Structure formats: structure tokens, C-alpha cells
Amino acid sequence: MGIVTTIAPIALALIMLGLGASLTVKDFTRVVQSPKDFFIGMFCQVVLLPVVAxxxxxxLRTPVELALGVMLIAAAPGGVTSNVLTKFANGDVALSISLTAITSLISIVSVPYVVFLSIELFDITYVKSEVSMLSISLKMFFVVTVPVIIGMILRKLWGNFIVNNMKIINKISIGLFCIVFIAIYIEEWDSIVMFITKAGAIALALNVTMMVVAFYIAKFFTTGVAQRRCISLEAGLQNGTLAVFVGLQLFGTNMTYMVPTAAYALIMMITSVIFVLILRKQT
Known part of the structure; x- marks a missing residue:
């Protein structure tokens, strides 16, 4: 698991740097201007997703060795891919960016909380004994929050250059995401094959359930079709690289427990692309 252990923190930091470079102060103040849409999206992603998981x-009687991996991906914030696919789906891209930005920043608290609550609920014993909620939060701060802040500073200093190259930055971020999961599939193929049926079932059920539930919650409570599409995608697309990084802190080099995360990363891309294609036919 050496390659993944090495590249996951670097890839995550670069992805978050790219996210920060895409942000402006307006992406945060927009929350005040349209609070209802934002808080419905936040509720679906931060609260409802872990509960449904x-x-x-x-x-589904998921084996305990896979349970924490499922909760980990459920706790992860949205990723850059949700912003890209929201654009293709003719959704509210501005709302998507705001949700991704703020859920990513609060993830240094929300992810460790969900993870350690899950450890208690499922009586999980395979987590490294020296790991604490505080230690994970601090490590996440340095690979999530700090790169986002640096990215925003770069955007402020070289705004025109960043804006003109945002498509390239997004492609690099998605490429890094793919590299991490290709490495996992290569290095952990035996474990993936062993658990793929149960891991794939729970990953597919979680992904589809959340996209459908979020879609209809947004239909009743948000302002329009574009917001509905955005929130559904945000609820279904998670930052898998962040989940892998936290998993490395919890499990060390034993990545068997990360099989649900690997399965979800593949499934969410397939279902989300299908969802986007359906939506594009409707417009």
C-alpha cells in the first residue's frame, strides 16, 4: 500500500489547493443571500447522508469490517467532481461551489466526529489505538484547510491567470482523484474482489438512495430546478481522496477496510453521469 500511502496526502492537498483557487469571498457570502438552498444542501450532505448510511x-447487514469504510465515505464532503457535473447538468454551479467549499472546511470537525461516533456504535476494534479525534482533525487541517486558504490567496494575487486556467485546474484535480483510486484498485485488488459484492451493494444503495432522497427534499424546499439538481449531485458525490486520507490515519497500511470507499468512488461516477445525461435530455 506504499504508493497510496505516499500519494493520497499529496493528491488531497493539491485537490484542495485547486478548490481554494476556484473560490472567492462571494462563494461564502452567497450563503447569507440564499440561506434556504444552502442549508437544505448542507442538511442532506452533512446530516442525512451519514444517517442513511x-x-x-x-x-443490509454489512460486515463490521466494512462498516467504518461506509461511514467514512458518507462523512466526506463533496468533491470537485460535483461542481463539474452540476455544470453539465445545468444545475446551480454557484450553490455547488459554496456547498463544496464550506462542507470541506467544516470537515475537519464533522468527519472525525462521524468516524469516532461510528466506532462506538459498531464497537469497532480494528482502528489504530494511537489515533484520536484531535489528531485526525489536526492532520486534516493541514491537508484540507491550509491548501484551501493558500489557493484563495493565489486567486487573489493572480486572479486573471487562475480564472483563465480553471478548466485545467479542475482536470488536474479529477486526474489526481483517479490516480489515487487506480492505485488502490491495483494494490488492493485481492481485497476488493473478496468484498466487492457486499461493498458494492452498500455503496450502490447509499449512492442511489441519497441522490433520490436529496432530489425530492430539494424539490419541496428549494427555490428551483437548478438547485434541486445541484443538491442531488452534492449528496451523491463525495471527496473520495479525503476519505482515503482519513482511512490511512485510521487503518494504517491495512486498506481492506477501505474497499467500500473504492467501490463508492467508482459507482458514484457511473450513477452521477447517468443522472446528468437524464437531466440533460429533460432540458
Whole structure:
């Protein structure tokens, strides 16, 4: 697992740097201007997603060795891919960026909280004993929050250059995401094959359930079709690289427990692209 252990933190930091470079102060003040849409999106992603994941684990009788991997991907914030696909789906890109930005920043608290609550709920014993909520939060701060801040500073200093090259930056971010998961599939192929049926089932159930539930919640509570599409994609697309990084802190080099994350990363791309294609036919 040496390659993944090495590249995951670097890839995550670069992805978050790219996210920061795409942000302006308006992306944060927009929350005040349209609070209802934002908080519905936040609720679906930060609160509802882990809750749905927990009940699906119980209902589908997911093995305990896979349970924490499922909760980990459920706790992860949205990724850059959600912003890109929201654009292709003719959704509210500005809302998508705001949701991704703020959920990413609060993830240094929300992700460790969900993870350690899950450890207690499922009585999990395979986590490294020296790991604490504080230690994970601090490590996430340096690979998530700091790169975002640096990216925003770069955007402020070289705004025209950044704006003109945002497509390239997004492609690099998606490329880094793919590299991490290709490395996982190569290095952990035996574990993936062993657990793929159960991991794939829970990953598919979680992804589809959340996209559908978020879509209809947004239909009743948000301002329009574009917001509905955005929130559905935000609820279904997670930052898998961040989940891998946290998993490395929890499990060390034993990545068997990360199989659900690897399965979800593949499934979410397939289902989200299908969802976007359906939406584009409707417009």
C-alpha cells in the first residue's frame, strides 16, 4: 500500500489547493443571500447522508469490517467532481461551489466526529489505538484547510491567470482523484474482489438512495430546478481522496477496510453521469 500511502496526502492537498483557487469571498457570502438552498444542501450532505448510511449498514447487514469504510465515505464532503457535473447538468454551479467549499472546511470537525461516533456504535476494534479525534482533525487541517486558504490567496494575487486556467485546474484535480483510486484498485485488488459484492451493494444503495432522497427534499424546499439538481449531485458525490486520507490515519497500511470507499468512488461516477445525461435530455 506504499504508493497510496505516499500519494493520497499529496493528491488531497493539491485537490484542495485547486478548490481554494476556484473560490472567492462571494462563494461564502452567497450563503447569507440564499440561506434556504444552502442549508437544505448542507442538511442532506452533512446530516442525512451519514444517517442513511448507518441505517443501510444495519438493513443490509454489512460486515463490521466494512462498516467504518461506509461511514467514512458518507462523512466526506463533496468533491470537485460535483461542481463539474452540476455544470453539465445545468444545475446551480454557484450553490455547488459554496456547498463544496464550506462542507470541506467544516470537515475537519464533522468527519472525525462521524468516524469516532461510528466506532462506538459498531464497537469497532480494528482502528489504530494511537489515533484520536484531535489528531485526525489536526492532520486534516493541514491537508484540507491550509491548501484551501493558500489557493484563495493565489486567486487573489493572480486572479486573471487562475480564472483563465480553471478548466485545467479542475482536470488536474479529477486526474489526481483517479490516480489515487487506480492505485488502490491495483494494490488492493485481492481485497476488493473478496468484498466487492457486499461493498458494492452498500455503496450502490447509499449512492442511489441519497441522490433520490436529496432530489425530492430539494424539490419541496428549494427555490428551483437548478438547485434541486445541484443538491442531488452534492449528496451523491463525495471527496473520495479525503476519505482515503482519513482511512490511512485510521487503518494504517491495512486498506481492506477501505474497499467500500473504492467501490463508492467508482459507482458514484457511473450513477452521477447517468443522472446528468437524464437531466440533460429533460432540458
Amino acid at each position: 448507518y441505517f443501510l449498514i444495519i438493513i
